[in-house]
Amino acid sequence: xxxxxxxxxxxxxxxxxxxxxxxxxxxxxxxxxxxxxxxxxxxxxxxxxxxxxxxxxxxxxxxxxxxxxxxxxxxxxxxxxxxxxxxxxxxxxxxxxxxxxxxxxxxxxxxxxxxxxxxxxxxxxxxxxxxxxxxxxxxxxxxxxxxxxxxxxxxxxxxxxxxxxxxxxxxxxxxxxxxxxxxxxxxxxxxxxxxxxxxxxxxxxxxxxxxxxxxxxxxxxxxxxxxxxxxxxxxxxxxxxxxxxxxxxxxxxxxxxxxxxxxxxxxxxxxxxxxxxxxxx
Amino acid sequence: xxxxxxxxxxxxxxxxxxxxxxxxxxxxxxxxxxxxxxxxxxxxxxxxxxxxxxxxxxxxxxxxxxxxxxxxxxxxxxxxxxxxxxxxxxxxxxxxxxxxxxxxxxxxxxxxxxxxxxxxxxxxxxxxxxxxxxxxxxxxxxxxxxxxxxxxxxxxxxxxxxxxxxxxxxxxxxxxxxxxxxxxxxxxxxxxxxxxxxxxxxxxxxxxxxxxxxxxxxxxxxxxxxxxxxxxxxxxxxxxxxxxxxxxxxxxxxxxxxxxxxxxxxxxxxxxxxxxxxxxx
Numbered sequence: 001x002x003x004x005x006x007x008x009x010x011x012x013x014x015x016x017x018x019x020x021x022x023x024x025x026x027x028x029x030x031x032x033x034x035x036x037x038x039x040x041x042x043x044x045x046x047x048x049x050x051x052x053x054x055x056x057x058x059x060x061x062x063x064x065x066x067x068x069x070x071x072x073x074x075x076x077x078x079x080x081x082x083x084x085x086x087x088x089x090x091x092x093x094x095x096x097x098x099x100x101x102x103x104x105x106x107x108x109x110x111x112x113x114x115x116x117x118x119x120x121x122x123x124x125x126x127x128x129x130x131x132x133x134x135x136x137x138x139x140x141x142x143x144x145x146x147x148x149x150x151x152x153x154x155x156x157x158x159x160x161x162x163x164x165x166x167x168x169x170x171x172x173x174x175x176x177x178x179x180x181x182x183x184x185x186x187x188x189x190x191x192x193x194x195x196x197x198x199x200x201x202x203x204x205x206x207x208x209x210x211x212x213x214x215x216x217x218x219x220x221x222x223x224x225x226x227x228x229x230x231x232x233x234x235x236x237x238x239x240x241x242x243x244x245x246x247x248x249x250x251x252x253x254x255x256x257x258x259x260x261x262x263x264x265x266x267x268x269x270x271x272x273x274x275x276x277x278x279x280x281x
Numbered sequence: 282x283x284x285x286x287x288x289x290x291x292x293x294x295x296x297x298x299x300x301x302x303x304x305x306x307x308x309x310x311x312x313x314x315x316x317x318x319x320x321x322x323x324x325x326x327x328x329x330x331x332x333x334x335x336x337x338x339x340x341x342x343x344x345x346x347x348x349x350x351x352x353x354x355x356x357x358x359x360x361x362x363x364x365x366x367x368x369x370x371x372x373x374x375x376x377x378x379x380x381x382x383x384x385x386x387x388x389x390x391x392x393x394x395x396x397x398x399x400x401x402x403x404x405x406x407x408x409x410x411x412x413x414x415x416x417x418x419x420x421x422x423x424x425x426x427x428x429x430x431x432x433x434x435x436x437x438x439x440x441x442x443x444x445x446x447x448x449x450x451x452x453x454x455x456x457x458x459x460x461x462x463x464x465x466x467x468x469x470x471x472x473x474x475x476x477x478x479x480x481x482x483x484x485x486x487x488x489x490x491x492x493x494x495x496x497x498x499x500x501x502x503x504x505x506x507x508x509x510x511x512x513x514x515x516x517x518x519x520x521x522x523x524x525x526x527x528x529x530x531x532x533x534x535x536x537x538x539x540x541x542x543x544x545x546x547x548x549x550x551x552x553x554x555x556x557x558x559x560x561x562x
Contacts, residue, residue: 010506011543063542064344069550225291261344262292269350 003136006031012068013038018058021132025124026085027117032129033058034137035078037071044140046279047077047133048272049167051125051152051159054184055103057082061149066265067272074276077139081129083151085118099184100191106179107155108203110192119192122203126159145169145275149264150228153220154179157205157238161213169278171219171271173264174226177238178206184232206241217248219274221267223257284417287312293349294319299339302413306405307366308398313410314343315418316359318352325421327560328358328414329553330448332406332440334431335465336384338363342430347546348553355557358420362410364432366399380465381472387460388436389484391473400473403484407440426450426556430545431509434501435460438486438519442494450559452500452552454545455507458519459487465513487522498529500555502548504538 006018014037023030039045048071050061058080061067071078084090084105091114092101101115110119134141146167148156153175160170179185180200189200201207222235229235235251242249257263287299295318304311320326329352331342339361342348352359365371365386372395373382382396391400415422427448429437434456441451460466461481470481482488503516510516516532523530538544 009539009541009543010504010537010547012547016543066347066350068546069347223291256291258290260290262290262297265349266291266293 003132011035012072014068014072016062016068018062023085023124023128025120025128028085028087028090030082030085030124031058032079032081033062034080034133035068035071036137037075037077039075039138044138045075045077046143046145046276047079047139047141048275048279049125049144049146049156050078050080051107051146051148051155052080052083053148053150053152054083055098056152057103060261061264064261064265065268067268070269070272074272074280076272076276076279077137079129079133081125084121090118091115100188104151104188106151106185106188106192106203107159108189108192111199112192112194115192122159125155126163143168143279145279147171147173147271147275148175149173150233150259151176151184153177154185154205157218158203158208160215161205161208162202164214169219169275170215170217171274173220173267173271174222174228174233174259175205175220175235175238176232177235177241178204180204180207181237182232182234206237209241209245209247214245215247218242218250219271220249220251221254221263221271222251223254223259223263225256226259226263228259284413292316293353295349295353297343297349299343304366304405304409306401306409309366309368309371311363311366311405312339313360313362314339315361315414316349316352317418318356318358320356320419325419326356326358327424327426327557328360328420328422329556329560330406330425330427330437331359331361332388332427332429332433332436333361333364334429334433335364336379337433338384341542342545345542345546346549348549351550351553355553355561357553357557357560358414358418360410360414362406365402371399372396381469385432385469387432387466387469387473387484388440389470389473392480393473393475396473403440406436407444424449424560426560428452428454428552428556429456430454431514431540432457432465434458435466435484435486438499439484439489441496442486442489443483445495450500450556451496451498452555453502454548454552455503455509455514455540456486456501456516456519457514458516458522459485461485461488462518463513463515487518490522490526490528495526496528499523499531500552501530501532502535502544502552503532504535504540504544506537507540507544509540
């Protein structure tokens with residue numbers, strides 16, 4: 001798997017890079033960013049995965065996430081993938097809507113044409129990209145954690161629930177917790193996966209928990225001034241599912257915060273400290 | 282002076298706002314950002330001015346500067362103006378070059394047509410915007426400091442050298458220190474100010490120092506991997522001028538850092554701590 005370096009800049013003592021590669025999973029070129037903090041020669045560092053939300057590329061969190069100081073402090077590699085395949089021949093929303101198609105891959109493997117040709121983000125995030133990270137960076141793949149925002153919070157929760165034991169810590173900012181039950185997810189799942197809702201359950205965090213999937217604990221921050229809170233996010237739905245399943249969910253309603261990177265960046269260092277404690281233990 | 286709020290988001294416990302107003306100085310609408318940290322009712326906070334570099338608007342540092350955590354910690358208001366007038370009727374570089382015209386106001390009052398009609402950034406930054414900040418925000422204008430990047434480093438140095446006693450701290454990231462002697466400044470000053478170099482001296486940090494202007498101390502960080510270092514920035518020129526004038530310059534050559542916000546954000550918290558110590562003393 002050849003990896004092309006798009007850019008690399010020294011930052012907070014480490015290197016913030018952006019990379020491209022030909023993805024077998026999506027059949028497209030994919031771009032992602034990796035921050036590697038300063039480290040001893042030969043050392044292998046824990047890896048934090050960050051999955052982004054609707055409309056984002058790797059660039060949003062890379063530029064606005066305020067994660068590098070904390071990653072440098074704790075010695076964490078930070079990986080930020082794109083949110084969908086892109087490029088010539090990749091089907092998009094017929095109306096160009098922001099919540100489906102390009103920038104809105106929902107971290108699933110589509111089964112419906114024409115999306116099934118390239119929208120294979122589950123396989124990309126769960127299999128292909130981890131192998132590439134393990135090969136190309138000083139990553140200790142026995143010490144991984146995952147976090148995400150909104151659609152990426154959905155991604156972090158569902159990827160970790162489907163892969164028990166892979167991640168030592170799981171957290172999210174304003175996640176979509178039950179996509180099968182809200183407009184964003186209903187639209188996307190119907191088009192990517194078809195009308196049969198039994199195929200949706202593997203991509204629904206609350207559905208997975210109710211079907212028996214378990215994580216030891218989850219940290220979620222949710223802004224009370226988030227315009228998507230009531231219609232799309234509904235964190236109480238996750239709280240109820242976790243309570244019934246005995247999952248230790250810490251749900252913090254953050255007064256006055258919205259859905260933006262101003263919210264994410266305000267709590268990023270706190271999340272990374274929480275991850276670091278679990279990755280180093 | 283009416284102020285329109287473009288956006289406001291809670292961040293790091295405070296409010297990150299973007300504002301627009303009709304500027305008398307430039308004869309245009311001007312946009313700027315202000316971060317106000319959480320504070321006691323009625324309290325007045327010190328103000329840090331941040332002047333941006335070529336091609337930037339207020340948005341670059343607002344999104345990528347990683348200043349809010351430190352401003353919240355130290356209780357500092359952070360003001361980020363635009364770098365030029367913009368809008369219908371504002372003359373630009375005839376070739377659309379990045380280093381002159383829109384996004385490249387050089388914090389001066391142009392005297393040459395057609396630029397003299399709107400390019401009055403010195404008056405805007407030194408007089409009009411401070412009055413607006415004092416009126417609209419909980420700002421203690423007796424405790425101000427200033428910093429900037431590249432062209433904005435030039436701005437921070439020259440504004441502070443021309444206004445002795447106004448700023449308790451002055452620092453810069455990769456500043457243009459002698460614009461009269463480098464291609465960026467020679468191009469801009471000839472077009473904004475005309476061919477007579479005696480009119481340039483008031484906008485040249487090294488020229489101002491050599492003409493007798495003084496600051497007690499200056500902090501400068503400069504990346505050694507900055508592609509503009511040798512041709513446009515030349516920090517040793519400032520070091521020589523400060524040494525001859527008895528100005529306490531701390532010039533830190535930062536190994537491997539480039540000219541980007543990855544560099545700025547790496548040292549932003551350190552600069553703000555340095556400012557805070559002088560603003561609170």
